[in-house]
Amino acid sequence: MSAFGALARKVFGTRNERVIKRFDKTVARINELEDALSGLSDADLRAQTDKFKARLAEGETLDALLPEAFATVREAARRTLGLRHFDVQLIGGMVLHEGSIAEMKTGEGKTLVATLAVYLNALSGAGVHIVTVNDYLARRDAEWMGPIYRALGLDVGVIVNGLDDTERQKAYAADVTYGTNNEFGFDYLRDNMKFAREQMVQRPFNFAIVDEVDSILIDEARTPLIISGPTEDKSDLYLKVDRLVRRLEDDDYEVDEKNKTIQLTEQGTERIEQILAEEGLLESDNLYDYENTSLVHHVDQALRAQKMFVRDTDYIVKAGKVVIIDEFTGRMMEGRRWSGGLHQAVEAKEGVAIQPENQTLASITFQNYFRMYPKLAGMTGTASTEAGEFADIYGLDVVEIPTNKPIERVDEHDEFYRTAEEKYRAIIKDILDCRERGQPVLVGTVSIEKSEHLSKLLKDRKFLADLAAREDEREAAEAKGKKAKKGDDDAAKPKKKVEPIPHQVLNARYHEQEAAIIAQAGRLGGVTIATNMAGRGTDIQLGGNPDMRLADEAGDMDPASAAYAKLADKVRAETEAEKDQVKDAGGLYIIGTERHESRRIDNQLRGRAGRQGDPGRTKFYLSLQDDMMRIFGPERMDSMLVKLGIQEDEAIVHPWLNRAIEKAQQKVEARNFEARKYVLKFDDVMNDQRKVVFEQRLEIMDADDVSDVIRDMRHEALDTLVAKHVPAKSFPEQWDLDALSADLIRVFGRDFDVAALAEKDGIDETEIHERLRDATDRLMAERAANHSPELWRRVEKSLLLQVIDDEWKDHLQNLDHLRQTVNLRAYAQRDPLNEYKTDAFTMFEGMLAHVRETITRLLASLQINMEPATPDLPEELRPPEAPKEMQARHETPEPALAGAGVPSGASLDPAGVAAAGAAVAAQPRATRSASAEIDPRDPNTWGRVSRNQPCPCGSGKKYKHCHGAF
Incomplete structure (x- = not known):
């Protein structure tokens, strides 16, 4: 930073400080309203909502209502939950309302902050979504904050795994809807596979607040959500x-x-x-x-x-x-x-x-899903390190909200060792020292394997005895040379009794006990080992969580009984006393066993200590054998340390080391950001096509009569056929009328006597177009006349939606194949992204042309064996039910493909996700007439052909060497 820049910041403050300062007047206005609102009855407080809605209807803006609405929510929270929003929480609510990311430290009450912006924006009646990282948090936050909304006349819904469509429709119709990112995204995809508007569960998007926004919009957004079917x-x-x-x-x-x-x-x-x-x-x-x-x-x-x-x-x-x-x-x-x-x-x-394996039926990335919300906001404890990505991809600013109380946590410099064995010995010694003082310890690891290795060491009597012996030797070496009293050498020191260190382990194997383990991690002398602490959703309270402890000890006790009240008083008194003891011992101590590639994950671990002004301490222990150092560190680091004379169990501690590691992390973060941007550019190509298809489907679903759309498609399909065999401005001798007749028979079931038509004097290609259009229109009118108008309209609509879905499914599979191979074109000095755009556009045009021809051929050859007056669709033409084996998948990061430079992704199939929407696996071939059977000249009629079978075209070659060749 330049000297001038430092001076300017000192005089004018940082950009973040200036942003925070402009909210001060609004905070003062909200505080002025507090006394007046506290005097209202519950009914009058509830009536505030109706007044706000009326003012909105008269043209007043949400910004104008903000001070009164926020003051109303604060009063409702005080009455229902006994929680009063701090001034900094009011600022957090305003940041969310403006569509930015509020970065708030752990324990600062992000869940309560969200209620302010949610209530204000829910007044419009368009609905507000609060997005969480898992079902547990969605349910918990909805139950926890629900009383505030209900006290103000708003209803609350929850979207979690396992709900049916009726339950989902009700939840989305609520003023406030809590749910997970996966469920919101999957519902969007499933809605766009439905066959009727009334089957869809979501409303048009309005406003979303994303909790743990860095986890959802960055970590989980690297690869798409997918609806798939088995192969x-x-x-x-x-x-x-x-x-x-x-x-x-x-x-x-x-x-x-x-x-x-x-x-x-x-x-x-x-x-x-x-x-x-x-x-x-x-x-x-x-x-x-x-x-x-x-x-x-x-x-x-x-x-x-x-x-x-x-x-x-x-x-x-x-x-x-x-x-x-x-x-x-x-x-x-x-x-x-x-x-x-x-x-x-x-x-x-x-x-x-x-x-x-599975085949993709529909997909979308989180980036493109959340960018569909007209207004988006987020909150987390760690967003500033990724501020550039949030601004670039989502247009979201990051605002750091001040803490309610000054942070008392001490972040110590990293300790660096040559080997992992030395590092683990230092960690265990630190844990033993903390236990003697009663200071609770949370040890963060990066994998199950390492958490269980550390757990094993804490239980290993031999390892602990060896560690104690090493400590005795060190103390003896330090005492050597000092004068000792006569006979001291003969007096043997009593050996310390070595016992395993009691501890809790939190990783994927003990996922079910997550909340209980974390809630009690701050108890006196407690030791907890946990894998990465992102998004755990439970605060660590010094002395333990009294409510969790009470629920555990009370068992089936009646909450209304005197015995329960007595136990509650006892637990809270003991927790408060233990909290004071833990504070005296130094508060929660966070030990990181190695650095993560992302500074954000390290900051999340650190943020577990020092909540709401509590004391705390953090330290990271590193070694040359850590994955981060081994992969990204200098190759000759070990030999250099040996030359410098570093001894066994000797640590290097220096601010320069911290800065060097942070720079390495920044480089990795920048590389990962570029990889995510690269992936997003490819998905943007598909997203443009997805919008066209989904918007077209919605228009078709909303229309009572799609005959005009069908007619236009039929005319375009016919024009394509005629233009193929009767080129514009060509001479009659250049026309291929036999081929045109063959195509007309294939598509319409008759040739309309093209040869006789062309024999007329003076006829040109324009007149052929017009006469064939009239002929095909008469043919379809005859077919429609054989059935009731209502039935025929429903047949057209049902088949059109099924054909679009079937072709879109195949198109997605083709795009997947294109995406996997297009990177190889870089070897020919061609830009893979531009190649993908060009080919994807060509494929999309081909898909649309195939949709037009397919729906034309189906309706022209369709045989419905029913009474003419029957109004309902026959079973074989009804929109198919969703197959039970259809799965919702969210891709998870996996190693990048060689040469691609970007993560290729990994598909995820959340178990138990209810399949909804229509099956798009097959066209109703059983309803076609004989004229729609396999045509050697038309690959579209061949269906699935094994690569080793003879090619249906009649060439005599195997399919893989003929039409199936790459």
Whole structure:
């Protein structure tokens, strides 16, 4: 920072301080209203809402209502929950209302802050969404804050896993709706697979507040939400390839941990080709021939599963299933699955049941989902390090809200050791020292494996005895040279009794006890080991949480009984006394066992100490063998430390070391940001197409009669056929009337006597267009006349929606394939993104053309065996029910593809997500007439063809060497 810049900040304050200062007058105005509102009855306080709504209807703005609305919410909170918003919380509410991110330290009451902006924006009647990271927090916050809203006449809904559509519609219709990011996104996708507006559950978007905004909009937004359906089972192939890959040796592949990639060496390629050929799996001599494309994919995924994915770090095996571990929170991601066959490869590796792969039916990224809200805000304890990304991607500013009380926490410099063994010894010594003082300790680890290793050391009597002996030796060495009293050498010191250190472990294996473990982590002398602490949602109170302790000790006791009241008084008194003891011992002590790639995660761990002015202390212990240092640190660091003469168990502590590590983290964060931006640019291409398709579907669903749309599609499809065989401004001898007749028969079931039509003197291509349009219009009018107008309208609408969905599903699959291969074009000095845009646009135009032709062909050849007056649709033409096997997936980050430079993602299948919407897996082929059977000249009529079958075109070649060639 320049000297002038430092002076300017000293005189004018930082930008953040200036933003905060402009809210001071509004805070004073809210405080002035407090006395008047406190004198109102509950009914009069409730009537404030009706007054505000009336003023809004008369044209007054939400900004004008803000002081009175905030004061009303504060009074309602005081009456219902016994909580009064602090002035800094009022500022937080104003930041949220303005559509920014409020960064508030842990324990500053973000959940209560949200009620201010939520109430004000819910007055419009358009609904407000509060987005949380899991179902537990959605339910908890709705139950906790619900009394405030209900006291003011607003209703509250909750969207969690397992609700049916009726329950979801009711929850979304509420003034305030709590839910998880996944559920909101999946409901949007499912709504756009429905066949009637009344089946949809969401209302038009209005305002959303995202809790733990950094976790949802950054960590979880790297890969998309997906609605998928199953494909064919390839379990045997996964098992075979897994068994064969195990025969590879270390020289057969190269692992790049920094870029998270793995690839076969030339020697490895030759070896795996030999092995696959021996097993009869290789279709040609070269593994990379196009005949072996699928096999290459299976080998790559099996290699990654075997060599890059570590049990108890990346996943655990629970109840015979592979369960992914979230690298940021350490939580189990139940039911979620990596995509692209990676999850199946890991299942084969672990010998558990292999679930079939899935095909994408609908997808969207969180970036594009949340950018659809006209107004978006967020709150978290750690957003400033990612402020650039929030501004660039979402247009959100980050405002740091001052704490209600000054922070008393002491953040000590990192301690750096040569080896992990030395680091763990130092950590255990620190924990023992804290236990002697009664200071509670929270130890943060980055994986299950490391949390359980530390837990094992705390239980290991031999390790603890060796540690005590080392400490005695150190003390003896320090005392050496000092004069000792005669006979002291003969007096043996009594050996300390070594006992295991009692502690709690919180990681994915103990997910169910999460809230209880965290709530009591601040008790006197407590030791808690936890994986990453992002989004836990429970504050650590010094002395423990009295409410959680009371619930545990009371059991089935009647809350209205005298015994319960007595127990409650006892628990609260003991908790308060214990809190004072913990404060005297120094408050909560946070120990980080290593640095994370993101400073945000480290800050989240640190933020667990020092809430609401409590004392606290934090320290990180590092070693050269930590993943961060091993992958991103200097290669010759170890030899340099040896040359400097660093001794065993000796730590390096210096501010320069802290700054060097922080710079390394900033570089990694910047690289990850660029990767996410790159992925988003690709999804933006699909998003533009998604908007067109979804908007078209909504228009069709809302329309009572789509005959005009059908007619326009029919005319465009016909014009395409005619233009193909009768080019504009061409001579009759250049026309291919036989081919035109064949296409007309294929699409309409008749040729309309084109040859006779063309024999007329003076006819040109324009007249052919017009006469064929008239002929096809008469044909469809005849078909419609055979049935009641209502039935035919419903047939047209139902089939049109089904065709759009079916074609969109296939288009998504084609885009997936394009996305996976387009990066290879970089080797030809072509920009993959531009190539993707061009090809995706061409594919989209082709999809729309195919929709027009398909719906025309279906309606032209449709046979409905019903009485003409029957008003209802036959069963085979009704919108299909959602298949039970349809799954909602959220992709989870996995290592990047070599050369791509961006994370490729991993698909996740949340277990138990209720499938909704219409099945789009198949067109109603059973309703076609004989004229719609397989046509050798039209690949669209062939259906699914095995690559090794003869090509349906009649060439005599295999399909893979003919129309199925890449």
